[in-house]
Amino acid sequence: MDGPPIAARGLRRNWSGRPVLAGLDLVVEPGELVALYGANGAGKSTLLRVLGTLLRPTGGELRLFGCDVRRGTIAARQRLGWVGHDTACYPDLTGRENLEFHASLHGLARAGARVDALLAWAGLEGAARTPVRSYSRGMAQRLTLARALVHEPALLLFDEPFSGLDTEFAARLAALLAEHCERGGAAIVSAHDESRLAAIASRTVTLVAGRLREG
Amino acid sequence: MVLRTALAILAKDLRIEARTREGLASALVLGVLLVLVFSVAHDAPADRAPSLAPAVLWVTFVFTGLLGVQRSFVLEREHDALAGLLVAPVDAAALFFGKLAGNMLLLGVMQAIVLPLVAVLLHVELWAALPALLVVLLLGNLGFAALATLFAAITVRARAREVMLPVLLLPLLVPVLIGGVKATQAILVAGLAAAREPLGVIAAFDVIVTVAGVLLFEQVVRE
DSSP states (O other): OOSOSEEEEEEEEEETTEEEEEEEEEEEOTTOEEEEEOOTTSSHHHHHHHHTTSSOOSEEEEEETTEEGGGOOHHHHTTEEEEOSSOOSOTTSBHHHHHHHHHHHTTOSSOHHHHHHHHHHTTOGGGTTSBGGGOOHHHHHHHHHHHHHTTOOSEEEEESTTTTOOHHHHHHHHHHHHHHHHTTOEEEEEOSOHHHHHTTOSEEEEEETTEEEEO | OHHHHHHHHHHHHHHHHHHHOHHHHHHHHHHHHHHHHHHHHHOOOTTTGGGGHHHHHHHHHHHHHHHHHHHHHHHHHGGGHHHHHHTSSOOHHHHHHHHHHHHHHHHHHHHHHHHHHHHHHTTOOHHHHHHHHHHHHHHHHHHHHHHHHHHHHHHTTOTTHHHHHHHHHHHHTHHHHHHHHHHHHHHHHHOGGGGHHHHHHHHHHHHHHHHHHHHHHHHHHOO
């Protein structure tokens, strides 16, 4: 598996016959942090779900780390961390149990130290043994980010990751994203508030009418 | 890796069930209620009552099983937890077997409570027939849970999923339902040897739906 983290050509995805992604092209190289903007309903979440292999493209070509997603996605999924609008965590499990479960899905047998480190990074040590159902919006979002980072992915696909976060943690997340890309990782991050990403993004793309425009 | 992931998913589902008891509690209440209603409605004399047991048992298993399977996929839908599973590098077969095992276990626990109740209310000689009945239940549970797990994955994102699942599933369950009733009837009257034919039907059904589940789960669970 060798190739850029993302190489999409003519990528299309329809919803009920309506094209949301209308043949877009996108290449993301290692070390790049791409800020993804677009109006409400432009298709940012759809794009990130397609790139995260959660949605099948209707047409076009998508390669993740050189791997054609039509020929299997397990190897690519080992290297991507995805955050969506919901937590993708189990509300009746504790924060620690959720992270341990996701670590086990990634084949990390002894993930205790990694889970401890992520709980500390997310400021959730005190709530680690509390069911997620009782978490505040911001705590749940921090756990969501920790879940996506548990296997130290090379490619981050984050949909509105700053939503619900306080200023202090938003700065911590921005620092993590910058550091991730400095180490050679790649990321696509969607956000409404351009000021969050302005200082750290390598480039900016805007989704308009199902296609990406630079800037 | 498939086995390890399936066990992790099973352990997660059991932990949530142990904490909430929502799936088992609702299945048990419905199961006991169905058995009581059928027993009281027929009010058969003690010598004829055992002949009702196969139908009462299997109708109860199917309806309570449906409830359990729906609950197991509600867990995955809440907070889009299913996306967390699907974005992980796991084989869809592992997801299928993990959910299947959880559904079978829930059915088994529910049956362990309903079966003695049926034996008491319908005067069934349970102890003598128990080993053979366990064979029927195991095979029946596998067929039911495999098909139900596959169809629950198909309907999990549908708007009217609570209606869709039984509408799609129940007609396809007819072979295992008839096979289960016939096999139970034969065992209660003449022992395991007499149930060879219906058991063969259930076993063939199990193989077909389990293979179909493994092959199709990836296609149906991913949007």
